[in-house]
Amino acid sequence: MACRPTVAACALTLLIGFACLDGAAGMDAPRAVIALPASDSEATPCGGSAILISRDGLALTLAEALPGAHPGEDRASQAAAQTVSVVLAGGRTRQADVLRRGTATTAVLLLIRDLPEDLSHPLEMADSSALQIGDTAWTAGNSFGAIEHDGIAAISRGVVSGLYAIPSDSPPVRGRGGRMLSDYRGPVIETDAAVNDGNQGGALLDGAGRVIGLVSLGTARERRLGTAVPIRAVLDDLGLATGIAAPARPADAPSLALAHGAALVAPSIALVYFERTGGIGNPEAVPRPNRLPTEVPEFERERLQNWWDEYYHQQQMFYTDQPVSALVIDAKAGLLLTACSNLHGDADHGRVLLPGAPAIPVSVVARHLPLDLALLKAEQPLPFPDAVLSDSPQLVIGERIGIVARHRLDAGFTLTSGMVSATARRRLQSTTIFAQTDAHANYGSLGGAVIDGAGKIVGMMVLLGPDEDRLQWAINSGVALFADSATVLRALPALIQGTSTTYASIVGLGVILGRPFDGHLTIIRVEPDTGAEAAGISAGDLLLKIDGHDIISVPLLARLLLTHREGDQVTVLVRRSGHDLSLPVVLRTFLERQE
């Protein structure tokens, strides 16, 4: 029988119990992350995580990681759970007792019974208050049951992408089917390392493999990136604050360079609030689809879940009522650049938010729709340094870049890190060339600066993803397009003169395409007075071929149509009710998007 120390004795153990995790020994860190499997009665596929912090078997987790936890919805059953099963590195199962619960956070202290000898290498903890944005961060946890399957935590690398508090009035975070994932509110360390269901309660590690936070599934909805409760807050809450050995390790050199650049650029990013003319959604107040019944056929379940997902996305993300980023181009003249997408369609007026001072009204001077740029002018000079856009950005595929932005007045700046993914990206039926990054981009990034590893502004974050009509695909997808700084500078003179640029006209069939079905594109609408209508194409048809070419994606269709002019006739093969029809369609020009 292993010793069962009291909490007071454990604090001592914490001080003396840590192995040094330098160099290769860092590989041990995932072995000290353990799984809290979901209970059999839960419909969820995976449980949570916990971290081992003493040789005696003390472990830390969050209430949202306990089996049966539906935060905010089922406090009673949480309070009742006093013993839980845990899966340790190597796949061994043990029981653990809940020793203590926090009050300020959702922290939980566990004691694992009969901890095997070979697992007595607890995690070292580092002072999270010394963290800086851009520091290297790793997640290690039971994502999708990784520890239960593989006997070892899965890891992911990113940076500390934000340091802020999730406001107390934020709605809870929900997963598929409306299941509540977390209602944690309070200070968080945001990271662009992977955080998924199962990571909750697991480790956020610094560059030396030391714990800086416990991963929570709580997110700021305009960011929707993983967060962690700072380890200091957890230990304070549980009365174990003596366990912190050292400040968090600074980032490695490339991360430091990027972080340094971000800190220099951040003061030139203003927060602008645009009133939403379409109204603001409070996700919790709007009627929503019912929670999924457990007994539904698989295909029906998928449909219902997709419905819920779209609803949730729209409520959580699209109707987020937050200020957005804008680059201060000329502070004296009051000029700022932001993304058109930030204007919620048609906003013409907004205000620059200042800490502790009255907001400064701004109006939209001009828009460049193909580049998704909008120039704003403030009614008075702005108390910010000018952002200096590089006139010769060197974008090399594979080299590190970051996205610097702001999303709340009290939240500081954010930095997501990645690399140049592509440099000659075309968008559908547009002559503009974009650059592309795998740095995570979200609503809180739009209008922000893209910086290179030397801290130069090499672009502006304008499009979350490839297709603004399907934004839900794009949040943090690792596929984000930006306008490089030279392109932005070229567009600037016309914008300053008040000249807007609209989309180029394009040649098309006159149909709106929906999601692929059975490998084919579905026609969901036929526009009136078009070749498609005249040819008898109808909504619901599957688009198979044009002039004998298989059409398996919208970009392929666009590519084919680029070779045609208005008045050309093409042969369109559609499938309707299982029958294939070959129809001649005369092409005409359209505006890419009607504003």
Next chain:
Amino acid sequence: MMPRALLLLALAAGALFGDELQVPDMRAFTARLLASYVFVGTGSGVVVSADGMVLTNHHVIDSVFDYSVRFASGIQRPAHLLGTDPVGDITLLLIDDGHDLPHADLAPADCLVVGSDVIAIGNPFGLGDLDDVPTLTQGVLGTSRIVRGDYTDAVQGDAPVNPGNSGGPLFDLHGRLLGINGQIRSMSGFRINSGIGLAVASTQLAAFLPLLRQADGGYVHHTCLPKAVELVADEDGVRVAHPGETELHVNDRLVRIAGRPAVSIATAIGLFSSLPYRPDATIPVTVQRAGELLELSIPAARQTIPGHPYHGLSIDETDGHVVIDGIDPLSPAMDAKLQVGDILLSANGRTLAHKIDWLKATVKLEIGDRLDLVVQGKDGTERMLSLRLRRQ
């Protein structure tokens, strides 16, 4: 201003887990990676031999008949199917008349190290369909070799992977092929990057390549847990509950299967399925029995490919003959140039006189099995032919 040399270290930033590796010339390095990348259907693929063998996912080519590939240069090349693995989700194509093609080398097992830097290349959201520009994303390996469902020898990476990355390569910073990206895990419902991308590991690719090359356009099979063997999990791992007809004993603790640790039931079952099936194949298993480690060699069973086997023929019985009265378009029967009215004399060695004979000859066939027929044409000539049942 930071010196430029630091930027070139960008991808080697894994201070904790990654090896300290520099990419001295990023432009040349990524150009090399891109040269072996191909667009395939709505997904991706990678050239793995100078004569044009291309690896992609089975689910990328499952519903297409055009196997042509397109390089990032925009050059389109016809290709044909060499072999496919519907269970392990790997397909091998061969570019027609390929030679001296830039290609990627498979990474050996000791390169599949958790924490190492990786680069994925793909065609997320079909972006490259318009401009022939593939997308590169970076990350680290989040696991060593793992089992996830039918991906029985996979690695997990956090490089962003999205629809269109399927079949595409996952490289290390030496440009070695660590795996073929094929799945993401996400709870959000949106099929986009969650930081959990699963790739079929190079080790499984290497094990299946010889079979795929010789599959003549057909299927390859996986091994599976031998019949009647039952496993159970307890506090300390996985043990045998029922040995079936193998040399396993009840309560043997499973330590390693196919050379990999059997840490959970799901992993153990997956490991039994991780090897290519050959008639004489065995699965190495390390068990702990009465405190001793024993190395066993368990005869491998063949895993059935799920789905309905399909030949596309319908038959009738006329005057003591079994006669073809229907052939589906685009079916194996049509590919074999059978015709309505042909008399089927025998099937897999069984003489056919009645419908029931045909049923007996075909009822136990599985996807990928051959159906050897002796056929008498309408002109009276007899011929022998063989068609392979595929998944309907």
